[in-house]
Amino acid sequence: MMKSTLLFSSLLLPFCFAGCAGTNTLNQDMAVAEAAIPAPAAVMVDHLNVVPAAKAARGVAAKRFEAQPGRKVSYTVTLAMSVDDLAGTLRKIEAMVKESGGYVQESNDHGGVLRIPVAKAEELLSKIEACGSVNSRSIVGSDVTAQVVDVEIRLENLRKMRTRLLALLEKAEKVEDALKVEQELNRVVTDIERYEAQLAGLNNRIDYVTLTLRLNQTQPIVFVPQLPVPWMGELGDGGSGLPRPNGCAELPFGLEIPDGFAVLASTRKDDFRQLWAVSADDCVLRLTRRPGLEGADLDFWRMLARRSLSDVNRFTDLKEEAVMLPDGTEAVMFEAKRSSDGYWLCLMYPQNSCCFIPGDREVCLIEFWGPAKSFGERLEAVKAAAQSFDF
DSSP, rough: HHHHHHHHHEEEEEHOOOTTTOOHHHHHHHHHHHSSSSOOOOEEEEOOOOOHHHHTTTTTTOOOOOOOOOOEEEEEEEEEEEEEEEHHHHHHHHHHHHTOOOOOEEEEEEEEEEEEEEGHHHHHHHHHHHSSEEEEEEEEEEEOHHHHHHHHHHHHHHHHHHHHHHHHHHHHHHHHHHHHHHHHHHHHHHHHHHHHHHHHHHHHHHHHEEEEEEEOOOOOOOOOOSSSSGGGGGGGGGSSOOOOOOSOOSSSSBOOTTTTTTEEEEEEEEEEEEEEEEEEOOOOEEEEEEEOOOOHHHHHHHHHHHIIIIIIIIOEEEEEEEOOTTTOOEEEEEEEEEEEEEEEEEOOOOOSSTTOOTTOOEEEEEEEEHHHHHHHHHHHHHHHTTTBBOO
C-alpha cells in the first residue's frame, strides 16, 4: 500500500508543485508546443500579369495559374462580362464548372462565386471568356505557404500533446487528477479540430480557384426592316395612342360597327381615310383605306402585312387565313399575340369594278386589338362585322 501511494504521488507531482516549484510536467509540454509555433506569417499577394484573351487566341500559352515550386498559392479571379443571353449563359457556365469537377459556391441572377480545380482553371476560364465579351478581368495569387506551415506545426505539436495527455490520463489514480487532465485534453482536442478545419480551408483555397463572375445583359441590336411601303409598318403598332375624339364618324368603307363599340374619331386626307372605334373594356377597332400600287396584288400586300406584324412590331403566334367575303372580295385574315394583348387583321384589295383600271385599286384594312380577355370575348362579333364589308 505504501508503494502504491508513493507511485501515485510521483505521478501527481507536476500538478501539486505547479504554484511553488515552477512549471509542472503538463504545463512544460504546452510551453514547448507553443514555443515551437512561429508567429503567423504575413500573406504575400501577387498581382499576376494577365495574358489578354486575344493574345492567348493567337497561340501564346497563357500560364495564369502555373504552380510555383515549393510555394502554395491561392488564386482568386474576378471576371465581368457582357452576354446576349444572361440566364442561358449562366446555366452554361455553371454546367461547365460542374463537369470540370468544380462547384457553385454562390449563385444569383447576374453571376455568382464558382470554385474551379486549379489544374483545369486555365482551360475553363478561356471557355468561360468565350461565352461573351470580357469587360474586365483580375487574377490575384496569394502566397499562403507561411499560413499552411504555421497551421501544420501547430497541429503536429497539439497532436503530440494529446498523446502525452492520454498517457497521463491512463496513469491518473485520483479523480481530481483525472479531471484536470481531461479538462486540458478537451482544450487540446478542440484546438486540433479548429486547426484541422483551418488547414482544410487553406487546402481548398489552394486546390480550387475562386471565380467571382459578374454578367451583364448586352443591349440587343434589333434590326427593324424598312418596308417598301412605309405606312404598312403601322399595322399592329397600336396607333401610337388613340386619337382625340373629334365628333366625326365618316366610314372609309361600308361596315356594320359591332355592338359595344363607339366611334371615337375619323380622318380624311386626300386618298387616305381612317376611322377609330373603341369599347368600354379597352378594345380598339381601326378601319383604314389607302391607295394601292400599280402592279400590286393581294399577295403583295399579304407579304407586307406579315412582315409588319412579325418583323417590325414583334407579334408572336401569327396565324394567317385566306377567305372570300360575301360580296366576292378576296381577303386575308391574320391573328396574333403580343404580351397579354390579342390582335386581328382583315386585309382586302378589292377591284373597283368588273372592268377595273390598273393602278386604281385601294387597300382596305380592318384592325382589332385589345386585352386578351375582352379581345377573346369580342373577336367573333368583329369577324361577323367584316362579312358586311362593302367597298
